[in-house]
Amino acid sequence: MAVLDIRQRAGYLFLAVIFGHILLISAQVNSRSGVPVLESVTFGLFSEVQRGVSSGMTGVRHLWSNYIGLRHLKAENDDLKRRLADAQIAFQQTQALADRARGLEKLLDLRDHSDLKLTAAEIIGASATPDFRTLTIDKGTMDGLRPDMAIIAPGGVVGRIAVPSARASKVQLLIDRNAAAGALIERSRAQGVVVGAGEDRLRLDFVAESSDIVVGDNVVTSGIDGIYPKGFAIGKVETVEKNGPSYRRIIVKPAVDFSALEDVLVVVNQGAHE
Numbered sequence: 001m002a003v004l005d006i007r008q009r010a011g012y013l014f015l016a017v018i019f020g021h022i023l024l025i026s027a028q029v030n031s032r033s034g035v036p037v038l039e040s041v042t043f044g045l046f047s048e049v050q051r052g053v054s055s056g057m058t059g060v061r062h063l064w065s066n067y068i069g070l071r072h073l074k075a076e077n078d079d080l081k082r083r084l085a086d087a088q089i090a091f092q093q094t095q096a097l098a099d100r101a102r103g104l105e106k107l108l109d110l111r112d113h114s115d116l117k118l119t120a121a122e123i124i125g126a127s128a129t130p131d132f133r134t135l136t137i138d139k140g141t142m143d144g145l146r147p148d149m150a151i152i153a154p155g156g157v158v159g160r161i162a163v164p165s166a167r168a169s170k171v172q173l174l175i176d177r178n179a180a181a182g183a184l185i186e187r188s189r190a191q192g193v194v195v196g197a198g199e200d201r202l203r204l205d206f207v208a209e210s211s212d213i214v215v216g217d218n219v220v221t222s223g224i225d226g227i228y229p230k231g232f233a234i235g236k237v238e239t240v241e242k243n244g245p246s247y248r249r250i251i252v253k254p255a256v257d258f259s260a261l262e263d264v265l266v267v268v269n270q271g272a273h274e
Contacts, residue, residue: 116229117269118152119143123261124168133173133196135159137264140167148227150267156233156255157181157221158264173258174234175200182224183234183252188212191222194234194252202235204250211247215240219252229267 125136139145141164151158151171159179162172172179177196183204184191190211197203207213217237223230239251 116267118265119145119268120263121151121169121266122263132178133176133258134162135171135173135261135264137169137171137266138167139266140165140169142166144268145169145266150228151264152229152232152267153256153261153264155257156235157228158256158258158261160227161266171264174256175202175254175258180225181228181234182222183219184222185211185213185237186218186220188217191224192250194219197251200254200258201238202252202254204237204252207247207250209245209247213237213240213247213250 119139121137121139123135124138127134127136135158137151145161145164147161147164149161151160157174159171159173159176161169163170173196174181174194175196175198177198180193180195182191183194188211190207190213192204192207192211194202194204202219204213204219215237219234219237221228221230221232221234233255235252235254237250238253239249240247241249
């Protein structure tokens with residue numbers, strides 16, 4: 001074993017001597033460009049190392065720049081989303097104000113072109129059950145309101161004041177099951193009484209067999225009840241069912257969209273319509 005170790009050491013020493021001679025020769029021998037071969041080889045190896053390091057640093061810089069860019073882009077995107085949300089809210093508010101203004105304009109137009117004494121009121125509450133439909137308005141006895149005063153809107157008849165208090169009033173809607181109003185068919189002048197039928201519909205009762213009523217006919221107030229002024233829209237005939245010559249069931253779709261009401265007019269004095 002000792003002899004083998006001596007031989008291995010001698011071999012390593014021999015290889016080291018040979019490598020040293022090659023280095024000395026390379027240092028003394030010039031390449032075609034006049035640069036020593038050792039220097040040329042060493043420079044080439046070192047330059048490749050530099051190239052690798054430089055490429056790695058460039059990649060890191062690009063990654064960092066992209067990361068910073070993405071962070072900046074995300075911040076801009078979040079800011080744009082916030083601004084868009086603010087703009088949408090502002091648009092909805094503007095749209096709501098515009099819709100309210102158009103509704104008030106229609107109320108003013110109705111008031112100005114009517115010989116009725118009318119006062120405007122805002123709806124501040126609502127109550128709905130299968131049998132009872134009411135609204136609450138912001139005017140009461142301090143504003144001259146009394147029970148059974150008619151409530152109307154640009155679309156037509158809304159209902160009547162059921163219970164007034166000092167500064168507010170409960171309004172019974174025409175579609176309430178306990179509500180009723182004298183009515184007539186605008187085309188044929190056939191008369192009857194509309195009552196609440198549920199599901200936002202009215203039923204036309206007490207119609208004579210000889211009456212001429214068809215689907216699509218306009219139904220207006222007759223004025224015989226002493227509450228609603230004559231000639232105001234109630235709705236349109238939606239269904240007509242007969243049993244022989246008799247009318248069994250006549251359903252009327254109201255002219256007013258009760259779910260969209262915001263402001264109404266109270267008929268304080270019917271004037272010439274009384």
